[in-house]
Every structure is written in C-alpha cells, then in structure tokens.
Amino acid sequence: MRLLSETHPLVTGVTSDAPLVRALRGDRPERVPVWFMRQAGRSLPEYRALRQETRMLDACLDPALASEITLQPVRRHGVDAAVFFSDIVVPLLLAGVEVDLVAGKGPVFAHPVRTAADVEHCRATYTPERLREALEPVREAVRLTVAELGETPLVGFAGAPFTLAAYLVEGGPSREHLRARTLMQSEPEVWHDLLEWVADLSAVFLEAQVEAGASAVQLFDSWAGSLSVNDYREYVAPASARALSLVRQLGFHHPGWHGYADVALQVPVIHFAVGSGHLLEALAELGPDAVGVDWRIPLDEASERLGSEMPLQGNLDPALLGAPDEALEAHLADVLTRGQHAPAHILNLGHGVPPETDPAVLTRIVELAHAF
Numbered sequence: 001m002r003l004l005s006e007t008h009p010l011v012t013g014v015t016s017d018a019p020l021v022r023a024l025r026g027d028r029p030e031r032v033p034v035w036f037m038r039q040a041g042r043s044l045p046e047y048r049a050l051r052q053e054t055r056m057l058d059a060c061l062d063p064a065l066a067s068e069i070t071l072q073p074v075r076r077h078g079v080d081a082a083v084f085f086s087d088i089v090v091p092l093l094l095a096g097v098e099v100d101l102v103a104g105k106g107p108v109f110a111h112p113v114r115t116a117a118d119v120e121h122c123r124a125t126y127t128p129e130r131l132r133e134a135l136e137p138v139r140e141a142v143r144l145t146v147a148e149l150g151e152t153p154l155v156g157f158a159g160a161p162f163t164l165a166a167y168l169v170e171g172g173p174s175r176e177h178l179r180a181r182t183l184m185q186s187e188p189e190v191w192h193d194l195l196e197w198v199a200d201l202s203a204v205f206l207e208a209q210v211e212a213g214a215s216a217v218q219l220f221d222s223w224a225g226s227l228s229v230n231d232y233r234e235y236v237a238p239a240s241a242r243a244l245s246l247v248r249q250l251g252f253h254h255p256g257w258h259g260y261a262d263v264a265l266q267v268p269v270i271h272f273a274v275g276s277g278h279l280l281e282a283l284a285e286l287g288p289d290a291v292g293v294d295w296r297i298p299l300d301e302a303s304e305r306l307g308s309e310m311p312l313q314g315n316l317d318p319a320l321l322g323a324p325d326e327a328l329e330a331h332l333a334d335v336l337t338r339g340q341h342a343p344a345h346i347l348n349l350g351h352g353v354p355p356e357t358d359p360a361v362l363t364r365i366v367e368l369a370h371a372f
C-alpha cells in the first residue's frame, strides 16, 4: 500500500470518520449520509449564473471556478459529500483527445475510434504520462475545494472504461451502443486494447483526485446496463478493475477501535452503473466498498442478492423529484427503510439530478433523511 500524504484529510482525521466514509466502511453513523449525483450543475441558479460565459470543459479546467461550483450544493443543501465538478471526458481531453461537450447532445469526438489502427494511434499518442503532466488544474481545483470543505468529504470520480469506449467508438452519444458492442464481439483484441487504454487514463484521473485530497471515489458506468452479464464479466469488468487499480493501492492509517492497534485502510470506492439490476453481483465482484443502485431495483432486494454484506448507495427515482410532496416523501421513507437491510446505506438518487429539478426539493430531502 502507498500511504497518502500527511496533510490528506483521511490521514489528519478530518474526514476519516465523516458519515459517508464510515458508511463506506460498513458502519451505520448516527445519520444516514446523503449526496446527489450531479448535485453540482444546472439545477442550481448559482451554477447557471457562473457558467453563463464559460464552456463546460473550460469551466472544468479553471481551478477556482470548478472548486466554487463543487462547493455550491454543499453550502445550499448541507449534503454529506461534495462531488468534484468535472466530467468523464476530462482525462481524455487532458491526454490530448479532441472532444467537446455539446449541451443537449453529449460528448462529441472529432475522430471516432473504430479500427485497430485508431486504437493503436490512441494508445501511442494519448498516454497516461501525457495525462499526468496535464492534470495540474484538476489537482489545484481539488486542493482549493478540500481546503474549504473541512469535515465534508470530497468524492472524486471517473467514467468507467465501457462508458467512455461507448462514446469513443460511436464518436458521440448513442442509444444502445451498438457500434461499441459490435466491435467487442467482432474484434475482441482491438476492444481489449481500447478498454485497457481508457482504463489507464481513468485510473490516473482518479489517483490525481485522491492524492490531491478526495476522500472517496466513484466509478460511473453510465451505460454498462446495455450489456448482458456474461459480456460484462468477459469484456468489461477486467478493465473497470484496472481503472480502480491505482486508487486501490492508496491508503491511510486509522486509529483502531476499542484499544486495537491502528489499521491500514484503503481509500473507499463506490461502483455505480445505470440500469444495472442484472449486473449487481458482477459489479460487487470488483470489490468496491459500496455499490450504487439505480431506481429500478429496491435496496432490500439488492442487498439480499449481495449476501446482505455490501453497503449500498441509492436509489431515489429522479422522476419523483418533480412529483407532489406526499409522493416524494412516501418514496423517500420507503428507500430509507429498505436501505436498512444493507449493512450501511448512503442515500442518493438512482441517476443524476435532472437539470429542471427545483433545488429546494433536494434541500428538503437532506433535512428529512437526516431526521429519519
């Protein structure tokens, strides 16, 4: 294990017993920790005001701006974690890949990656070393953020290799990721090389966020739900494990409980995929500290399938954020109650905050959950 720096908040103890971090150790803190995927973003008027003149990817690379945007939802909602303001394509961009984020559309790549020659070119050109050298704005944004957050942990993240590959092969968003899935089946070796390359970039991106001060990370596999379990295990899971391999080596000492000697702990990892009810066991096999569950499967059922041993995160249905108070409150109580079947529960949505969400609804959910 490689130890985090002496000033890291998990090492100084500032965040090592925060409700989120405790829940990720399988513990049940006094109050259920709450954060929301995409809590920093368009649902907040203060975000829209700041972003007015800045393109998304420019905002991600402006440390002061990225840090301020990361902090906005923490101040407003009193959530138990910040999620770093960035995007899954940022490591590709910093490694040199030509990519843009088009509002209302998605990531658009100037050159789709489809052939053995394309993949070879990417591996040789957009290297992890090149990414490492370009990551200073990300490290700086994390340092600025962590300095302001105090006891609230920062969650770093990266896109999982399949999700990134689905965009790269297509050149942009697609519904069923057919091109990517066809490549996987027809040229497994090219596919393997492609996933290994993106996994290494995601690994370096995660490592930089943790070294600069993030107290946990989440691997987002937005599109893994389009895969069968067998294909996920064979063609995708090894690359996701590889994306987590660098942070899995980072750790810190924690004072032992009840007089036991101190213990060496890994930096906690959350693994989340959308539409992944059928993949739950396969996601858990990668050995994360918690599995993120989307809204399609109840938490008690998810917990039982995982042997009642895996901390779970989730799984409010984002559609309920726009529903009448009574419906939302009943749904929240149901999610919190079912979440008690797992060894630990982190309340979150089953996918990101929709941009049209009334932010007062999110604040209310935090208050109700903390009082539950």
Ligand code: CP3
Pocket: 036, 037, 038, 039, 040, 041, 042, 043, 055, 056, 083, 084, 085, 086, 087, 088, 101, 102, 103, 104, 105, 106, 107, 157, 158, 159, 173, 220, 222, 352, 355
């Ligand atoms: O919880 C988090 O904030 C985690 C980080 C995260 C973001 N985007 C932050 C973000 C993750 C995992 C993503 C994934 C992502 N990014 C996807 C996959 C689908 C999904 O929702 O999981 C896609 C398609 C993108 C691309 C993207 N990101 C576009 C097209 C845009 C809009 C561009 C613009 O000009 O605003 C974004 C913006 C983005 N990504 C925001 C955040 C917090 C800010 C604005 C928003 O609320 O959408």
